Amino acid sequence: MPEDPSSRRDLLAEQATDYALEHGLIGLSLRPLAAELGTSDRMLLYHFADKDDLVATILRVSNDRSVAALEALPTAADLADGVRRLWQALRQGRLEQCQRLYVEAAALGLFGQEPYASVVKEANDRWMAALARHLEAAGCRREASTRTANLVESVMVGLLLDQPLSEADVQARVVEDLAAALSAAG
Template sequence: MNRRDDLLERVTDHVLEQGLIGLTLRPVAAAIGTSDRMLIYHFGSRDALVSAVVDAATQRAIDEVDALPAAAGVRAGVNALWAAYRTEPLHRCLHVYCQAAATGLIGQEPYLSDARASNERWATALAGYLGRCGAPADVVGRIVTLVDSSLYGFHLDLATDRPEELARGVDDLARAAAGLAGA
């Protein structure tokens, strides 16, 4: 692993632990045992570092989805995906993306292009997982759109809503996704 990759891993670990909101170079550099000048040298700017961290967190989330075993059907798959969303490390990885979106980073450059690329990779991972759970190839894209947007909303609601209420809502979503799959 080269120095830049090592720094990115350590900054990503720090952000997953501490959050993305309010990230400044000097404190994060001190926390990981380097200097802000070293971060600038390897990443060019704070914006480039944040983009790289969001991308790294997305990759970690993709790796988690890729490692999920296939469930017995789309409904079970959506519910299993929700269970994974609520546990570490996927929960924190998704939280970083939500923080980036909440702070307006995702909707403007230089983050917009990076976010779109990450979203495409994320959708591909979800499609692969839901395909392994039995979603037909001709509708898996529609199912991914429904499930991805909905689960992000449920994920945000974890801060305020009761888990059992969210679980019922997720199961309703899972039934709808299974219906799209023809199950």
């Protein structure tokens, strides 16, 4: 029985995402990627229209994983706890890798480079909706959840970008300050 091309494409997309999470997107080359996946660059191009289609797929799979990880966080006791849990999750494991890949793609998209610009916009919309739901579950008022999610996301991405340059205790204090400010704002 022949293999279903869509299931092979899905498997390759998952494996290529794992590769990109480990190696990044800048300088991604089809031949080394294909060799790592046990296939050829021609077979990758059979399953993906071109390298841009593959990169867009990697970004979507990574974002799906990020949203799933966010949605899997336990319900926080309150908004401050929700912010702390988010920061903790963003600094470890798969979610940390996905966020680094997002930041890399966002930087490339900032200059209008495709497929990064359009896929990052799409990914950001889904992530922000999930983040707003996470904050609502932690007690954020629904009418404020989108603005609060934007604030929290801006601080978190800024901290992640500064992570190699900042001390962990400084970042922890910033997260605590954010959590306290959001709790006080109600």
